[in-house]
Amino acid sequence: MSSKYHVRAPSNRLEQAGTVDELIIRLAHSQANENEKRQLQEWRRESPDNERRFREVLLIARTAQRLSVQTQTRRIPASEAVRIAAERDRQRRAIWVPTVGNSPTRTFLKLAAALALILGAAALLDRAGQRSADVVAERPRFVTGAETGRSVQLPDGTLAYLGRSTLLEVIQAGVSPELRVEGRAFLAVPKEEGRRTIVHTSAGQVTVLGTRFDVRSEIGELDLLVLDGRVTIAVGGQDVEVSEGEMGIARDGALEGVVQVENPETRLTWMGNAMVFLGTPLREVFDEIEQRFDVDINLTDPALAERRVSAVFDGESFEQVMYIVCRVVDVRCTVTDTSVTVDATG
Known part of the structure; x- marks a missing residue:
């Protein structure tokens, strides 16, 4: 089965300023100052939903730290990359999110805004890397x-x-x-x-x-x-x-x-669930994911097969891997317990 999720409207000043996800990402990268940490702590205490959202975005941020998104764009400071990505994110608040069946229930991470922000920022960093x-x-x-x-x-x-x-x-x-x-x-x-x-x-x-x-x-x-x-x-x-x-x-x-x-x-069993792609065609990426996680992936549009993926996955779950790959190459993925159907967006 599948469904659509929409990012809810901001409910407090921190969210209205469009900074919640940015602050969590800064915290994950050890860049948050004491005032920002205090704001996040207060926001987390406001509701269980806020605490759950904090933990999910933090997980995505740490996952994204291990991604390498290859680009040919100009070199800009990380702070500027985050600002640009955040602006793009505010323009695309609704996103189709795949889900899976109930036995057992497994759901993709639903914080599309946070992931779009992270991937957008990562894509604008120069290839030499600025992560450590x-x-x-x-x-x-x-x-x-x-x-x-x-x-x-x-x-x-x-x-x-x-x-x-x-x-x-x-x-x-x-x-x-x-x-x-x-x-x-x-x-x-x-x-x-x-x-x-x-x-x-x-x-x-x-x-x-x-x-x-x-x-x-x-x-x-x-x-x-x-x-x-x-x-x-x-x-x-x-x-x-x-x-x-x-x-x-x-x-x-x-x-x-x-x-x-x-x-x-x-x-390659010694790698566990780790995978490394560098300008790899999507068809090859899906072949490796199929074998690594024992699932079937159906690519409905042959034109999508040559889209390229550059990323390192180091122990991420099947849900995280598929969610990130589908976002990076801009395709729509519908997931069940044992299969994935991939279509063009739009």
Whole structure:
């Protein structure tokens, strides 16, 4: 079944000023001052609905922090991005929101205003990223512990999800970046004319020309699975090209060969529900979501299949993933317990 939800009219001065969602987002980003925190506290105490809304927007804001929305717009301050996004949001107060059946009941996050604001602001930030000090550093270095992985964005626009006990380091930035990876990582490297990225591992060197791939490098062993595009692996004076749906294998300083992988998703179970997309066609995004969450997605209009998605999902639920993807590519999604139907909006 499906229904429509409408954002209710502002009921107090804080909402009338159009600042409630902005303040919650600022709080999520550790940018709220003491006066703003006090205003939010007072507003939350006014009603259980306010407290529920606060928690939902806070969840969306933290989810959005892990998203990477690729754009080609001018660089502007984050504060200006929020102002522009808020103005856009005020012009589109009603939004179609998909729901699911009752067994069990699962409902998409309904705060469309908050999500539109977050995504609008994120889309206006420059690709280098402005979310954390380690991301914007000139030569960032990421190390995960033995218990959990993490998603990251590099200054050149590369998106990655790192497995447990993994190192990702930028050796050289610029037009021809060089990275070091030890452990397990899934990388999405931007495809740009004249650009190549070199990935160094203890077992060999990988040359990337814009692709998404899974790499495992451990004690002289290298397994590299390509999901999109192609890469070249160089080991012990030999090199081999690995294309989409193929895995290159190296052991003890020698190439063992390239094998066809019939179902690449089966080799990505180590990622859990994490997914990384960079300019990925919507049809491929939905293929991965189908396999990851065991659902059927019906794309009714073939013209929608080539719309592009750039995002990192790091443990979000099926509801959150679908809601965000459908918003980013501006499509209408109708969800039941086991399937999704996707139509053009308007």
